[in-house]
Each structure stands twice: as C-alpha cells, then as structure tokens.
Amino acid sequence: MPRRRGQQRLMAMSLHSANDPVVSASQTTSPLTKVVALWAPRQFLTSTGIDVKGLLSDVNRKVEQRGFILWDGQILVHPISATEWLDEIFEGDHPFEPIAKRQWESEQKAYFGLENPYQMCEDRAIYTQSHIVARVPDSYLAPTERIAAILHGEKDEYYFYCTCHQADVVYTTHRRLLCMGCGALHVVLREPVLIPPKQLLSTQDWIDLFDDGGTRRDEPVDLSILDFQDVENSETIWTTEQWADAKHRFIFFARSSPEVIEEAIRGTEADASIFLEAGFRLAATSPPPAHQIAPDSVDISLIENASHCLEDGVSSYLESRKRSSELVSAVPLIYRAIELLLKARLEELDPAGLSDHPNNPTVILRLAAAGVCLPEDERGHINQLRRMRNSLQHGTASLNHRQGLTMCRNALLFVDRFVSDELGLWLGDALAPDDWYQLLAIPQINQRAERNIGPRLDAIGKDPNASIARCERCKRDTVVRPHPKTGSSCIFCGHIPVSSGKGE
Numbered sequence: 001m002p003r004r005r006g007q008q009r010l011m012a013m014s015l016h017s018a019n020d021p022v023v024s025a026s027q028t029t030s031p032l033t034k035v036v037a038l039w040a041p042r043q044f045l046t047s048t049g050i051d052v053k054g055l056l057s058d059v060n061r062k063v064e065q066r067g068f069i070l071w072d073g074q075i076l077v078h079p080i081s082a083t084e085w086l087d088e089i090f091e092g093d094h095p096f097e098p099i100a101k102r103q104w105e106s107e108q109k110a111y112f113g114l115e116n117p118y119q120m121c122e123d124r125a126i127y128t129q130s131h132i133v134a135r136v137p138d139s140y141l142a143p144t145e146r147i148a149a150i151l152h153g154e155k156d157e158y159y160f161y162c163t164c165h166q167a168d169v170v171y172t173t174h175r176r177l178l179c180m181g182c183g184a185l186h187v188v189l190r191e192p193v194l195i196p197p198k199q200l201l202s203t204q205d206w207i208d209l210f211d212d213g214g215t216r217r218d219e220p221v222d223l224s225i226l227d228f229q230d231v232e233n234s235e236t237i238w239t240t241e242q243w244a245d246a247k248h249r250f251i252f253f254a255r256s257s258p259e260v261i262e263e264a265i266r267g268t269e270a271d272a273s274i275f276l277e278a279g280f281r282l283a284a285t286s287p288p289p290a291h292q293i294a295p296d297s298v299d300i301s302l303i304e305n306a307s308h309c310l311e312d313g314v315s316s317y318l319e320s321r322k323r324s325s326e327l328v329s330a331v332p333l334i335y336r337a338i339e340l341l342l343k344a345r346l347e348e349l350d351p352a353g354l355s356d357h358p359n360n361p362t363v364i365l366r367l368a369a370a371g372v373c374l375p376e377d378e379r380g381h382i383n384q385l386r387r388m389r390n391s392l393q394h395g396t397a398s399l400n401h402r403q404g405l406t407m408c409r410n411a412l413l414f415v416d417r418f419v420s421d422e423l424g425l426w427l428g429d430a431l432a433p434d435d436w437y438q439l440l441a442i443p444q445i446n447q448r449a450e451r452n453i454g455p456r457l458d459a460i461g462k463d464p465n466a467s468i469a470r471c472e473r474c475k476r477d478t479v480v481r482p483h484p485k486t487g488s489s490c491i492f493c494g495h496i497p498v499s500s501g502k503g504e
Helices: 052-065 106-112 120-126 203-210 241-255 258-265 272-277 289-293 302-320 324-349 360-369 376-394 401-423 433-439 443-461
Strands: 034-041 085-089 127-136 147-152 169-172 176-179 185-189 224-227 236-239 467-469 479-481
Touching: 034 052, 034 120, 052 085, 052 127, 106 236, 120 127, 147 289, 185 241, 241 258, 302 324, 302 401, 302 433, 324 360, 324 376, 324 401, 360 376, 376 401, 401 443, 443 467
Parallel strands: 147 224
Antiparallel strands: 034 127, 085 127, 147 169, 169 176, 176 185, 185 236, 467 479
C-alpha cells in the first residue's frame, strides 16, 4: 500500500484560462500510446471470431462523421489504423450493456469541438461482449496543453491511483485530470482550480523526468500538488468510468479502518501474500511522482534508519564470508545501526538527550546514567567496531578476514539482545528472510528467536481463522496462515512456502 504522508498547505493562485479546448485542435505525434477496447456489434461476429476489418471500418466511419464516445466516456476523434489493433477477445454474442446516454450540450460541444458524437447506447441491442484491443493515435496532451500539477491525496495521506494502477493522474492547463500512465481522461472541470504557478511540463518533459528510462529522472522537479479533496466535489462538465472507479477506490482505502480494508482485500488480487505463496516475488518499481516531488520523500525515524542499515549490513556481512571486501561495507553499516539504536533508546528515556548531538561514547554514558548499563564485553565489541569503522571512513585500513567476521558477529549478537530487551523489537523483523535464516545458524540468535516467537504463536493459536503448519525449511510448526483466504509464511525463519495449487 502507498505509505502515509504528512499534510502540506498549498498557496492558491489562478494559472490558466477556463476556456481552452482540449481535442478540437490538431494533434501532434506522441511517444505515449493509449489503448482502448472496441466492443463488437453482432453483425461483425463470425462463428469463430471477430471481423476486425469490418469492425474498425465501422468505428472509423462513426469517428470521422461525428466522433465516438466509448463505453467508459473516453472520446475518439481520430480513426484507428488497421495495423493498430493488438488483440482479439472473442466472447460469442453475449450482450454488452452500454451505459445510459451522456449529456451533450453547449458546454460539451464547446470544450470537445464535437456537435453530436456517436454514443453506443444509440445501438444498445447490437453490442456484444466480444471486443478488440487497439491503439489510439491521440496524444495524451493537446499541442498547447501542459501539466500543471499532480493529483495526490495529501490530506488523506494516500496516493491517487488510476484504474491502470499508476498514481500518475495530473491536472492540466486545460482544466482536466488525466492519467499520464495510460492516457485515460478522468475529469473535465467546469472551472479551473487555484494552484501555485510553478513548473509546467510537456509530454516529453514528463517522459524525461518520470519514465524509468527518462534522461532527466535524477533532476529536481518543482511541480505543484493538487489535493484530491480540492476537486473531490467540484462541478464537472465530463467524467469517465476511470474517474468513478479510481475515486471510489481512493475513498475506500484512504478513509477506511485497517480492519475493514484487511477484510475487504482477503482472497483478492490486492492481497500480496497470495501472489507470494503462488511463487511470485516483489519487483521494485519507481515511486509515484507525488512521492518523488515531495519535500519529505525520505522521512525516516531512528529505528527505521537503523533497520535499513541492518538490512544492508547483514547482507554484506553474510557475503563477506566469501568475499572479504564486503567487510568494507558491513562494518560501517552495522556500527551505524548500533549508533542509531542506542540513540533511539536514549531518546525514549530522555527526549532532550540528543539535543546536543552526542557521539556514541557519550550516548552510552548517558544511557548508563539513565539505568541502561551495557556489559563490559558488549562495550568492548562496540568500541572495537567503532575503531575499525573510523579507519575505513577516514583513510586506509587493514584487517584480518576472520577478525572482521568476528567483529560483525559480536556486534549482531549485541543488536539482537539490545533491541529485544531495551526496545521491545525483534531483529528478525528487520531482515530479508533468506539473510535472517542464515543468521539463525548462530546459536544465541536462534535461541532468542525461539523465545520471541512463543508469545506470537500463543496469540495466533487463539484466532479461530488462523492455522499453523510445519515449515519445510526450519522444521518447526511455525508456518502461519492468518486466514483461509490469505497466503502463509513462517514466523520463525521467514520462509514463504510456494503452493502447488489451493484448489480455488
């Protein structure tokens, strides 16, 4: 799910004219491509498929004569080439029910530049579920149109996603909202919104700045944010099914309780645990544009910062068993994690304890004064790691391979104890499952893990919806399925069993 974000007040200034037409001007070639579904009237069906040529000819005739309003409110104004169709979905002649006739009066005529576009409800009885998927030769933006803001649920602390699953819906200088991920129009507003006059982007600017292969994706962007609440109830002259569906989804996920959301997504594609159990793995994607341009895109607590260091530091430590050079990364990262964890505990005991930015030895002294005394051997391990970190950070360094491994191991034993005893946390929750499984080979870490999962298993055992099975990797009865409709994982070693099929 998109992460929660803080509020940010926006200044308000008018940016553009309210009477700038969108599609009546001639279009330019766009590197972005819209894809639409064209439903087939019954006369274009054969016994085994769709007469694609005949269907395209019929659609193009309507487009050229009148313009064509698709079932979802998208509007075709340019013919589709016979070479642009992508796929044929033959569903027989089962009827497809278009939505009711849309209002088309002076506002719509003036804005879209069409007198009386064809609507599918005019031939309601002839449309079937069979359809083709085709590319549309329309640019996302009109030649004079620019992106003025990104639509974002800043006040609701939730990203606004198009039905194409991209959080790329923008507000343009033609007073409309559209998705730069798929090109779908969402809304045309009756009046322009008031937004700060910051940077304006062309289609090519957007590609260069936000596409994964963009040539300017590392440059700063000073684009405005348009909050969803500022347009949620605005008067419109045109809306589409994409807007209705995306708005419904946003309101549900942004404003429902975690319990309601958990219940709603169970057994659906929104529950990632189902895909993980089926053998899929998470793939990294670029964060939403609204996240990228936020002043606090990276807003991290002491504990979160330490978790990131531990995750990378442990990976480097485990890799250094085979490649000594990885110690150059493991030592500083693990030491930094220790510094942050000690500071987090001091801050809990004394909120002003970090106000003068104390170094690590001072933090340890202040913790002792507050009643958190580290054993002498742990202080020795930390000091040894600190000296090696300083050597690596400030100049040349030389260390024995085995000595480096021992330093890292001792440091991780301290972390494992400290986070459990002093912060009420568990090291296993911070690490990648495969890395954690390797650490469990260390007896002290394994024993503490056994103690940590005991209360968790007891609580799970009291839930009538949950089930517990044996883990094929660690050979413990610790694979938990929180609900029959969710995926499962081992709470001890992190293993996710891949199902051969659940029968549903």
